[in-house]
């Protein structure tokens with residue numbers, strides 16, 4: 261058990277025992293039935309009240325994408341709306357940097373909503389008679405920011421989502437995907453550290469949706485927002501989430517990393533989702549990778565390397581990146597010690613320039629061959645930046661699942677037509693030639 265009092269203090273967002281019961285009359289009876297262990301259905305039948313969120317607790321760390329995933333009606337939207345109190349929860353706590361949002365007065369709540377959390381919805385309504393840039397700047401206007409500054413901040417946000425050249429057009433000129441980008445830009449313009457995204461990509465076509473997921477992940481590398489991301493699509497959840505909470509009938513039934521959710525589903529409900537997931541596609545380098553231990557050249561890299569190698573419980577092998585986050589090479593503990601012995605206080609001559617790399621979409625079968633040498637494989641994005649590393653043990657831990665799927669049914673790996681199209685598009689874009697067949701025969 262983790263110490264909950266400590267989590268409250270240190271986590272960016274910590275939700276504790278959150279309960280939401282819908283209904284007009286007193287909720288006492290419903291609440292007491294719930295506390296006695298009654299199900300959502302029983303509560304509805306006996307009191308007419310709807311259990312929206314059932315004692316949800318979870319922690320979101322700064323800079324992560326935390327996904328809440330579940331079937332329609334499982335309580336995802338209710339949960340996210342309780343966090344900024346668009347819905348007043350029946351009981352519980354929502355700690356934002358240690359402050360209980362549910363306990364603050366109206367004025368403070370308004371302040372928190374304006375400055376701390378921005379929300380993106382599925383059906384984001386643009387004001388039809390305002391230009392794109394004015395739509396993005398709207399929240400800033402309400403905040404009282406002057407026109408010139410508003411425009412410049414809004415343009416910057418539009419630039420981030422690739423729509424700067426559309427700034428002075430009207431919304432009617434935009435496609436659905438572009439409108440959704442404007443919604444994201446509007447949230448980004450608010451410059452809050454927390455983003456609440458409720459099915460923000462769910463209405464988009466598969467290809468555009470995947471593009472938006474990529475964009476969110478790329479933006480996240482620079483912006484490092486704390487994101488609460490809601491979806492009913494498990495592929496999307498596993499793709500964007502650092503952690504995933506699985507929700508059913510208002511309850512969170514499991515919280516884990518994508519790999520944990522796939523390999524150790526907590527119950528039949530979670531396991532049932534897995535059958536719809538093409539696991540060979542889901543278990544890619546970017547899913548199984550871990551954050552890389554890296555050194556940045558030119559920033560006391562030598563001193564930091566020596567210090568960390570000598571600190572007993574610390575990592576000892578590092579990737580070395582330059583100021584632009586591009587990977588220069590790999591340096592082992594041995595070579596760091598050699599650099600120290602040389603007396604020149606310079607790591608550069610000791611960096612190994614040949615190292616295993618892979619793209620984020622590489623499948624388990626691609627990785628299997630790469631990890632054999634024992635050097636962590638560098639996962640590198642399209643811009644040449646280090647996203648993370650994959651080690652042999654990460655790959656082995658994930659392999660069991662793929663074997664299992666192979667035994668389970670022949671149909672499990674056959675994607676739906678729409679998904680196949682998305683998959684092919686992705687392959688064409690990044691040149692990943694690994695086929696599903698290859699992965700499926702691993703076992």
Ligand SMILES: Nc1ncnc2c1ncn2[C@@H]1O[C@H](COP(=O)(O)OP(=O)(O)O)[C@@H](O)[C@H]1O
Pocket residue numbers: 282283310311312330331332333334335336337338339
């Ligand atoms: N305003 C409301 N009044 C009564 N019941 C509601 C209300 N909003 C949502 N619910 C119920 O709460 C449950 C959770 O709904 P919701 O949070 O919208 O689920 P999701 O976003 O996962 O689809 C559902 O049973 C839904 O019918």
Ligand SMILES: [Mg+2]
Pocket residue numbers: 336337338459
């Ligand atoms: Mg919803």
